[in-house]
Amino acid sequence: MAEATELSTLIGVLDKKMNRQLKQYLDVCARCAICKDACHQYVATQDIRYLPAYRAELIRRIYKKYFDATGRFVPALYEGRDPDDNLLDELYETTYACTGCRRCMYYCPFSIDTQFILSTAKAILIAAGRGQDMLSQLTDASLFKSENFEMFHDVIVDGFKDVEKEAQELSGDPTLEIPVDKQGADILYVALAGAHSIRPAAVIFNAAKESWTLSMFEAANYGFFFGDPVKARKIADRFMDEALRLGVKEVVITECGHAYRVAAIFHEAWQGKKHPFKVTHILEKIDEYIKDGRITVTKSIEEPITYHDPCQIGRNGGVFESPRDIVKAISKDFREMTPNRQEQWCCGGGGGIVAIDEMNEFRLKSGMKKVEQIRATGAKIVASPCENCRLQMEGLDEKHDLGVRIAAIMDLVVEAMPLKGTKAPVA
Ligand code: SF4
Ligand code: SF4
Numbered sequence: 248m249a250e251a252t253e254l255s256t257l258i259g260v261l262d263k264k265m266n267r268q269l270k271q272y273l274d275v276c277a278r279c280a281i282c283k284d285a286c287h288q289y290v291a292t293q294d295i296r297y298l299p300a301y302r303a304e305l306i307r308r309i310y311k312k313y314f315d316a317t318g319r320f321v322p323a324l325y326e327g328r329d330p331d332d333n334l335l336d337e338l339y340e341t342t343y344a345c346t347g348c349r350r351c352m353y354y355c356p357f358s359i360d361t362q363f364i365l366s367t368a369k370a371i372l373i374a375a376g377r378g379q380d381m382l383s384q385l386t387d388a389s390l391f392k393s394e395n396f397e398m399f400h401d402v403i404v405d406g407f408k409d410v411e412k413e414a415q416e417l418s419g420d421p422t423l424e425i426p427v428d429k430q431g432a433d434i435l436y437v438a439l440a441g442a443h444s445i446r447p448a449a450v451i452f453n454a455a456k457e458s459w460t461l462s463m464f465e466a467a468n469y470g471f472f473f474g475d476p477v478k479a480r481k482i483a484d485r486f487m488d489e490a491l492r493l494g495v496k497e498v499v500i501t502e503c504g505h506a507y508r509v510a511a512i513f514h515e516a517w518q519g520k521k522h523p524f525k526v527t528h529i530l531e532k533i534d535e536y537i538k539d540g541r542i543t544v545t546k547s548i549e550e551p552i553t554y555h556d557p558c559q560i561g562r563n564g565g566v567f568e569s570p571r572d573i574v575k576a577i578s579k580d581f582r583e584m585t586p587n588r589q590e591q592w593c594c595g596g597g598g599g600i601v602a603i604d605e606m607n608e609f610r611l612k613s614g615m616k617k618v619e620q621i622r623a624t625g626a627k628i629v630a631s632p633c634e635n636c637r638l639q640m641e642g643l644d645e646k647h648d649l650g651v652r653i654a655a656i657m658d659l660v661v662e663a664m665p666l667k668g669t670k671a672p673v674a
Contacts, residue, residue, distance in 0.1 A: 253375065254329065254330070256374055256375075257309075257330045257371050257374055257375055258309070258313050258330075260367075260370050260371050260374045261306070261309060261310065261313070261314070261367065261371060262313075262314075264366075264367045264370055265314065268360075268363065269363070269364065269367060270314075272303070272359045272360060272363065272364055273303070273306065273307050273310045273364070274315075275357045275359065276300055276303065276304075276307070276357070276359055277356070277357070278300060279356065280298070280300060281354055281355060281356060282298070282299040282300055282351040282354060282355050282359075282361070283298045283299070283300075284354070285299070285350045285351045285353065285354040285355075286298065286299050286350065286351050287346075287348070287350070287592050287593045287595055287613055287614070287615075287616045287617070288344060288345075288346075288595070288609075288613040290615075290616060291595075291612050291613045291614070291615045291616065292609075292612065292613065296337065296340055296341050296344075297341065297344060297613075299351035299355075299359075299361040300359075300361075301341070302341040302342065302345060302361060302364075302365060302368075303359070303361050303364040303365070305334060305337060305338045305341065305368065306338075306364050306365075306367055306368050306371075308326050308327060308328035308334070309327075309328060309329070309330050309334075309371075311326055311327040311328075312327025312328055312329065313327070315327070330371060330375070335371075335372065335375055335377055338368050338371070338372060339372055339377055339379075341365075341368075342365045342368040342369055342372065342474075343369075343372075343379045343382075343598070343599075343600070343603070343606075344598075344600065344606065344609065345361070345362060345365050345598055346558065346593050346595065346596070346597030346598035346600065347362040347365075347505075347558070347559075347563075347597055347598045348362075348558035348562065348563075348593035348597055348598075349361075349362050349558065349562055349563055350558070350562065350590075350591075350592070350593055353562060353589055353590070366474060366476075368474075369473070369474025369475075370474060372474070373473075373474060373475060378473060378474065378475075379472075379473060379599075379603065381602055381603050381604070382469050382472050382473035382474075382599050382602065382603070383473050385469035385473075385599075385602060386469040386470045386472075386473045386475065386478050386479075386482070387478075389465075389467070389468075389469060389470070389482055390470075390478060390481060390482065392464075393464065393481070393482075393485050396463075400463070403463060404427060406442075407425050407427055407445070407461060408425075409442070410425060410442040410445045410446055410449070411423065411424065411425040411449070413442060413446050414445075414446045414449040414450050414453070415668070416668050416669050417446060417447075417450055417661065417666065417668045417669055418449075418450045418453060418454070418666050418667070418668045419666050419667025419668030419669075420453060420667070420668070423449060423450070423453045424453075425445065425449050425461055426459065426460045426461065427460060427461050427463065428460065428463070428493070429459075429460035429493065430493055430494065431493070431494055431495075432458050432459055432460035432493060432495055433457065433458040433459065433495060433496050433497060434452075434457060434458065434459040434460070434495060434496070434497045434498075434499050434532075435459075435460055435461075435462055435486065435489060435490045435493060435495040435497070435498050435499070435524075436448055436452070436459055436460070436461050436462060436499045436501070436529070437462040437464065437465070437466040437486045437498060437499065437500050437501060437506070437510070438461065438462065438465065438466060438501045439465050439466055439467055439501055439503055439506075439634060440465040440467065443655070443658075444501045444502060444503075444634075444655075444657070445461065447655070447657035447658050447660070447661045448501065448529060448657055449461075450661050450664070450666070451533060451536065451542060451657065451660060451661065451664075454536075454541075454542045454543075454664060454666075455536045455541040455542050456541070457532075457541075459499075460493060460495070462486045462489055463489065464485040464486045464489065466486070466500055466501055466503050466506035466507075466510070467503060467505075467506055468482045468483060468505060468506055468509045469482075469599060469602070470482045471505055471508075471509045471599075472505065472598055472599025472602075473599070479509060480513060483509050483510060483513045484513070486498065486510075487510075487513065487514070487522065490522070490524055491522070491523070491524075495524055496524055496525065497524055497525045497526075497527055498510065498514075498522075498524055498525070498526045498527070499527050499528070499529050499532055500526065500527070500528055500529065501529050502528075502529060502530070502632035502633060502634065502655050502656060502657060503632075503633055503634055503635075504557035504558065504559030504560050504564075504597065504632075504633035504635060504636065505559050505597070505599075505633075505635070507526075507528050507559060507560055507564050507566075508559040508560075508563050508564055510526045511526055511564060514526040528560060528564070528566050528569070528632070529632070529657065530566065530569045530570045530573060530632050530656055531566060531569045533569075533573055533656070533657070533660055534568075534569035534570075534572050534573050537572075537573060537576050538572075542660075542664060543664065543665055544576055544577050544660060544663040544664055545577070545663055545664075545665065546576070546577060546578060546579050546663075547577060547578075547662065547663045548577055548578035548579065548580075548628065548659065548662075548663065549578075549579055549580070550578075550580065550626075550627040550628055551580040551581075551582050551624065551625055551626045551627055551628070552574060552578045552580065552581055552582070552626055552627070552628040552629075552630060553581070553582045553583065553584055553621065553624040553626035553628070553629055553630070554570055554571055554574050554581070554583070554584070554587075554629075554630050554631065555584065555591070555594060555617070555621075555629055555630070555631040555636055555640065556570075556587060556588060556591040556631075557594075557597075557631060557632060557633035557635075557636045558591070558593050558597055559597065559633070560632060560633060561588060561589070561591055562588075562589050562591065567588045567589075570630070570632055570656060573656055573660060574630050574656065574659070576663075577659055577660060577662075577663035578628075578659075582624040582625065582626050583624070584620040584621070584623070584624055585620065585623065592616040592617055592620055593617075594614055594617040594631075594636045594639045594640055594643070595610050595611070595613040595614035595617060595639050595643075596610065596614070596635045596636050596638055596639025596640070596642075597635055597636070599635075601635050601638045601639055607642075610639065610642070611639075611642050611643060611646050614639060614640075614642075614643045617639075617640065617643060618643050618647050618649065621640070621643075621649055621651060622649065626651060627650070627651055627652065628651060628652045628654055628659075629651050629652070629653050629654070630654050630655075630656050630659060631653065631654075631655075631656075632655065632656050632657075634655075637653050637654075637655065640653045641653050
């Protein structure tokens with residue numbers, strides 16, 4: 248049982264988070280269990296702890312005891328519970344396992360957003376000193392970089408110069424530039440840490456003769472996965488502020504699922520009004536370039552290829568067709584997974600769990616639906632615009648001997664462009 252002061256703190260967290268939306272989700276669950284067949288983790292493990300309604304039930308029990316009149320009066324009858332050590336242990340297991348795919352919400356007859364309920368669970372766990380350690384460390388490392396930016400500035404810019412040389416070689420264009428801090432550029436491109444998400448984008452922007460500049464900050468946001476909205480906001484604000492300072496018209500997020508969703512959320516919520524720029528996904532831009540004839544691609548992929556909708560870009564981000572149109576433009580044998588789009592199965596790699604070593608076995612086990620889907624297509628290439636999805640599917644490929652190449656779409660596009668430079672596939 249939590250100490251009295253700790254107990255009041257934890258109840259206070261729930262109280263602060265309580266709004267109409269949360270109250271409604273906690274009140275209306277019919278316990279129909281339809282969501283059990285929607286969650287890839289429950290389907291793969293048959294473990295009740297991973298049933299969406301059960302995860303939410305842990306928060307609902309605290310709610311029943313402290314916020315619901317019937318539960319307050321007779322907590323035993325209405326299953327009201329204190330956030331004691333046992334409950335917190337279970338809450339930790341079920342909450343940080345959730346990938347936030349929201350497939351359960353899609354199938355729930357009341358559209359109950361389990362991920363939203365679990366964001367409250369994360370706040371309670373953090374207040375109890377039980378936030379996930381690795382996600383916390385990654386969040387703080389990211390903030391340390393921005394708080395000590397002067398210390399890192401020159402190293403980052405030197406790194407970009409190296410990537411610029413690689414992109415020149417790849418494109419065969421020695422004039423290709425990776426602009427940084429360019430006032431008045433049309434686009435601020437926000438990449439991931441590392442050359443792999445900058446190099447192909449630089450080749451594509453260069454070919455499209457785009458007015459762009461590269462963000463000094465990476466798109467990944469572990470504050471979102473950890474469950475600390477203040478830190479998540481600070482991480483996203485780094486490039487949002489940069490976009491405002493440079494006066495760009497558009498912030499383009501790289502091939503990363505959660506970064507796109509976080510940017511879209513904070514973009515909507517910015518000081519109660521919209522930012523004076525759009526937020527788009529890089530694949531929406533590339534699709535536009537192909538359709539407008541700004542870049543040329545050939546249907547050079549002969550092998551069967553399929554597309555995995557990352558949950559945060561597809562179901563939760565609404566971007567379904569641009570990636571498909573790109574893949575169809577560069578390949579001859581595109582095969583859909585079944586189901587797809589809003590109904591796509593989560594691969595199991597979201598929610599930051601690819602960064603948590605102790606979850607590796609569970610994570611790979613939870614990807615069985617994705618393994619079945621990939622196998623059923625007979626595809627030799629699986630394209631997907633999210634690094635976490637790709638890491639997970641590479642693990643699934645290895646474990647289940649799928650014999651597929653897991654690829655970023657930008658890399659496939661560059662391979663399909665008639666460039667004068669090196670044609671070796673981009674690592
Ligand atoms: S499908 Fe919705 S209403 Fe039914 S048990 Fe799951 S969360 Fe509750
Ligand atoms: S959001 Fe996804 S992982 Fe989380 S409970 Fe729902 S279906 Fe399962």
